[in-house]
Amino acid sequence: MSNKKEIKKILSKDDIKRTLYRLAHQIVEKSSSSEEIALVGIQTRGVYLARRIQSIIKEIEGKDVPLGVLDITLYRDDLTVLGPKPIVKETKLAFDLSDKVVILVDDVLYTGRTVRAALNEIMDFGRPKRVEFLVLVDRGFRELPIRADYVGKNIPTSRQEVVEVNLEESDCNDEVVVIKNMD
Amino acid sequence: MEEWQKKHILGIKDFSRQEIETVLSLADSFKEISEREVKKVPALRGKTIVNLFFEYSTRTRTSFELAAKRLSADVVNFSFSTSSLTKGETIVDTIKNLEAYHPDIMIMRIGVGACLKSFSQYTQASLINAGDGNNEHPTQALLDMFTVKEIKGTLENLNVLIVGDIAHSRVARSNIFGFQKFSSNITVCGPTSLIPYEFEKIGVKVSNDFDKEIESADIIMMLRIQKERQGATFFPTLREYVDRFSLTPQRLKKAKKDSLVMHPGPVNWDVEISSSLKEKVHPLILKQAENGLAIRMAALYLVGTKKREI
Amino acid sequence: MKLLIKNSILVNANETIKANLLIENGKIISIGKDIKEADKEIDAKGKHIFPGFIDLHTHLRTPGREGEEDILSGSTAAAKGGFTTILCTPNTEPAIDNEGLAKWIREESQSVGLIDIYPIGAITMNREGKKLTEFGALKKAGCLALSDDGVSVEDTLVLRRAYEYAKMFDLLVISHCEDSQLSHGGSMRESFISSKYGIAGIPDIAESLIVARNIELAKYLGARIHLAHISSAKSIEIIKRAKKEGVKVTAETCPHYFTLTIDDLEREGFPGNYKVNPPLGDKKDLIAIKKALADGTIDCIATDHAPHSLAEKELPFELAPFGFIGLEMAFSLTNSYLVKDKTLSLEDVANKLSTQPAAIARLDKRGKIAQGYIADLVITDLTRKWKVEGKNLASKSMNTPFLGHELEGTIEQTIKKGKVIYSRLKD
Numbered sequence: 001m002s003n004k005k006e007i008k009k010i011l012s013k014d015d016i017k018r019t020l021y022r023l024a025h026q027i028v029e030k031s032s033s034s035e036e037i038a039l040v041g042i043q044t045r046g047v048y049l050a051r052r053i054q055s056i057i058k059e060i061e062g063k064d065v066p067l068g069v070l071d072i073t074l075y076r077d078d079l080t081v082l083g084p085k086p087i088v089k090e091t092k093l094a095f096d097l098s099d100k101v102v103i104l105v106d107d108v109l110y111t112g113r114t115v116r117a118a119l120n121e122i123m124d125f126g127r128p129k130r131v132e133f134l135v136l137v138d139r140g141f142r143e144l145p146i147r148a149d150y151v152g153k154n155i156p157t158s159r160q161e162v163v164e165v166n167l168e169e170s171d172c173n174d175e176v177v178v179i180k181n182m183d
Numbered sequence: 184m185e186e187w188q189k190k191h192i193l194g195i196k197d198f199s200r201q202e203i204e205t206v207l208s209l210a211d212s213f214k215e216i217s218e219r220e221v222k223k224v225p226a227l228r229g230k231t232i233v234n235l236f237f238e239y240s241t242r243t244r245t246s247f248e249l250a251a252k253r254l255s256a257d258v259v260n261f262s263f264s265t266s267s268l269t270k271g272e273t274i275v276d277t278i279k280n281l282e283a284y285h286p287d288i289m290i291m292r293i294g295v296g297a298c299l300k301s302f303s304q305y306t307q308a309s310l311i312n313a314g315d316g317n318n319e320h321p322t323q324a325l326l327d328m329f330t331v332k333e334i335k336g337t338l339e340n341l342n343v344l345i346v347g348d349i350a351h352s353r354v355a356r357s358n359i360f361g362f363q364k365f366s367s368n369i370t371v372c373g374p375t376s377l378i379p380y381e382f383e384k385i386g387v388k389v390s391n392d393f394d395k396e397i398e399s400a401d402i403i404m405m406l407r408i409q410k411e412r413q414g415a416t417f418f419p420t421l422r423e424y425v426d427r428f429s430l431t432p433q434r435l436k437k438a439k440k441d442s443l444v445m446h447p448g449p450v451n452w453d454v455e456i457s458s459s460l461k462e463k464v465h466p467l468i469l470k471q472a473e474n475g476l477a478i479r480m481a482a483l484y485l486v487g488t489k490k491r492e493i
Numbered sequence: 494m495k496l497l498i499k500n501s502i503l504v505n506a507n508e509t510i511k512a513n514l515l516i517e518n519g520k521i522i523s524i525g526k527d528i529k530e531a532d533k534e535i536d537a538k539g540k541h542i543f544p545g546f547i548d549l550h551t552h553l554r555t556p557g558r559e560g561e562e563d564i565l566s567g568s569t570a571a572a573k574g575g576f577t578t579i580l581c582t583p584n585t586e587p588a589i590d591n592e593g594l595a596k597w598i599r600e601e602s603q604s605v606g607l608i609d610i611y612p613i614g615a616i617t618m619n620r621e622g623k624k625l626t627e628f629g630a631l632k633k634a635g636c637l638a639l640s641d642d643g644v645s646v647e648d649t650l651v652l653r654r655a656y657e658y659a660k661m662f663d664l665l666v667i668s669h670c671e672d673s674q675l676s677h678g679g680s681m682r683e684s685f686i687s688s689k690y691g692i693a694g695i696p697d698i699a700e701s702l703i704v705a706r707n708i709e710l711a712k713y714l715g716a717r718i719h720l721a722h723i724s725s726a727k728s729i730e731i732i733k734r735a736k737k738e739g740v741k742v743t744a745e746t747c748p749h750y751f752t753l754t755i756d757d758l759e760r761e762g763f764p765g766n767y768k769v770n771p772p773l774g775d776k777k778d779l780i781a782i783k784k785a786l787a788d789g790t791i792d793c794i795a796t797d798h799a800p801h802s803l804a805e806k807e808l809p810f811e812l813a814p815f816g817f818i819g820l821e822m823a824f825s826l827t828n829s830y831l832v833k834d835k836t837l838s839l840e841d842v843a844n845k846l847s848t849q850p851a852a853i854a855r856l857d858k859r860g861k862i863a864q865g866y867i868a869d870l871v872i873t874d875l876t877r878k879w880k881v882e883g884k885n886l887a888s889k890s891m892n893t894p895f896l897g898h899e900l901e902g903t904i905e906q907t908i909k910k911g912k913v914i915y916s917r918l919k920d
Contacts, residue, residue, distance in 0.1 A: 274808070
């Protein structure tokens with residue numbers, strides 16, 4: 001059995017930077033001055049992306065947007081089926097959710113189950129005015145009626161492929177690749 | 184994180200160092216849940232958890248109950264008096280009857296030791312030991328280690344001093360098995376008549392000299408002494424026990440400045456610890472209890488979400 | 494009616510003979526290679542025949558706890574284990590401390606008609622250790638020995654009187670050796686393992702202290718005594734020394750002491766079925782027991798067959814009652830553990846399970862396959878394997894640590910006074 005993999009680079013470091021700037025502008029454009037937004041990154045890479053967007057918004061608008069981090073492990077629908085359990089990381093929402101537009105941030109949108117879990121968890125913290133969803137990559141194959149409000153890039157994939165988002169904060173460098181197992 | 188292997192949590196004897204670390208790191212995350220507005224996560228939603236207590240206990244039982252509820256599980260409480268162990272329906276029958284509820288987890292406390300492994304054959308549920316005789320109290324030791332780690336930052340190479348009725352203490356045993364896995368140095372200190380036979384073989388130092396041992400201790404773990412013990416000729420009087428083994432201000436002065444004083448609770452003030460030290464030592468003891476909830480949530484989460492073998 | 498047993502290997506304590514047996518009127522009338530006619534024949538097919546086993550220590554639970562065992566089930570279990578004679582202990586409810594009960598046991602066993610059962614009378618009334626029973630009356634009623642088994646006679650003066658008084662009747666006093674103050678509350682041998690699990694322990698000196706006391710008394714009085722269920726190396730040292738000095742002491746041990754230790758107890762997770770008094774010892778005790786059997790310090794093997802109901806043995810270890818059944822496994826265990834590793838020869842087995850018990854209990858014409866002796870015989874298969882399972886056992890109770898174990902050595906037929914009382918093939 002060969003372990004051959006075909007790796008296709010979809011976004012480079014510069015691509016990611018440009019995309020994030022574009023997304024940040026989109027957020028700013030969409031939100032009216034009367035609405036307060038908050039960014040909530042989904043552990044782990046969603047948090048890094050949310051932080052970057054937070055600083056870009058500060059850069060382009062001079063605006064301080066509150067940032068929360070959310071670990072959705074305990075809200076997953078597949079806990080008893082999972083073998084090795086993911087480490088439960090920090091959850092911290094140090095601001096009042098009510099009357100805010102909460103923008104959930106994640107790296108990849110696939111089945112939609114992560115967002116479903118994130119929504120349930122957010123609701124246990126309060127009642128936001130509105131919840132929107134920002135994702136760097138949408139790869140299709142939704143299993144729930146979930147959609148993203150802000151999409152970095154749409155990448156059509158096949159089920160055998162894996163979309164990997166690497167970010168400097170935790171991986172070697174910034175890039176998005178699609179990996180296919182050649183078996 | 185490696186897959187959690189244990190179906191039951193019966194004792195720290197069976198835990199690897201890795202497994203202890205897993206529980207401790209999870210407990211950290213669970214602590215945060217108690218600070219939320221909605222103190223609940225759906226991780227164990229719909230699971231049935233049975234508290235089966237054959238020994239009186241409000242604290243531990245409530246701690247487990249709350250831990251289960253905060254994980255969205257359904258909890259049922261069964262309490263039996265100690266005398267019912269030998270009269271009336273047998274424990275085996277009770278467990279078999281409870282199977283009708285298809286419990287996912289059974290938390291058991293019982294006044295006799297080393298019998299839970301035998302009982303596990305009668306149920307499909309995971310068993311968590313909430314204290315069995317003098318044998319083990321795993322969640323207590325885990326919360327003790329968690330508390331130490333929180334404050335000291337590590338469990339490695341600490342001098343742990345456990346003082347009191349070692350022979351009858353499941354808290355002592357579980358803590359010894361736990362701290363040993365982190366290369367800590369453990370000394371047990373108490374009246375010779377309350378130090379178990381050949382106990383050094385377990386890998387601890389045995390001493391009767393509290394005044395001497397307290398000087399080098401990083402952790403001073405005081406154990407409960409049951410007042411009834413003096414009737415059983417282990418030591419002549421409580422007075423003599425207190426004289427040699429109570430934590431008094433004079434003794435505490437000899438201890439390291441950053442040493443931690445711990446106690447599984449509830450404290451018999453002026454027996455185990457002088458009441459004049461209450462203000463100084465009580466906060467940490469209360470913190471132990473708070474950490475107990477997080478640890479028990481971690482324990483329930485790990486066995487409760489374990490893949491079921493069909 | 495003449496019964497011929499042919500093609501057998503006869504095993505006695507001091508010799509093994511390949512010969513045929515002729516039995517008539519319950520007695521062995523001739524042993525030889527060429528025996529002529531008989532009315533009935535049993536072909537032993539080359540198997541080993543031992544003199545019928547004799548157990549000096551069975552708890553029949555009758556009267557009082559017939560649900561756990563009664564005279565019929567006990568007799569059947571004994572027969573299945575190759576035992577043709579047993580002595581039953583007096584720790585029943587009520588205790589066998591009077592001639593009426595002793596006689597009743599004899600009569601009941603005779604009416605069941607399988608094996609010989611002799612009661613052991615209590616030393617003291619209700620086994621309370623205070624007032625002596627009527628030794629003379631008990632002997633007349635059929636008691637071959639006296640014991641307060643289950644407890645020791647704690648009051649040394651009372652025991653002295655018992656030893657002295659028994660001498661007059663040449664009645665054997667059997668001692669359960671246990672200092673109950675030291676053993677109080679304990680469930681297993683006091684050891685590193687009991688300390689590890691916080692289980693109250695019974696120190697080995699609880700046995701050896703009383704062994705020493707009783708031997709000193711016996712020596713002083715010139716009394717003949719027998720020590721029950723010896724379990725520890727310390728006791729063996731004391732017995733060995735005493736025998737060297739000529740003290741009239743004999744001792745028994747039980748199969749669990751030469752097969753199991755506290756390590757097994759820990760490994761199995763402390764099930765009620767591993768709880769016994771005296772408790773299982775450690776490795777060095779087991780080795781000492783085996784050595785003592787081989788060199789004769791321990792004279793015989795007894796079962797201490799102690800039935801307990803399932804509900805009781807299901808209790809948590811510290812609350813479960815003490816005791817194992819043993820009649821049906823004794824020979825197989827002796828064969829599987831002691832003959833297999835050459836601790837004992839087959840002749841030693843005959844000695845330990847039959848000849849010595851007969852001598853100790855002063856049972857005439859038993860314990861040997863010889864002309865003129867009673868035809869109590871056991872035909873065995875030394876290599877056949879069997880699994881100890883509840884459904885295989887004749888005893889009403891199943892409390893044995895060997896449940897599920899495979900043992901080597903079976904009882905093929907048990908013959909009592911020339912009559913087949915058990916046959917494996919017909920079971």
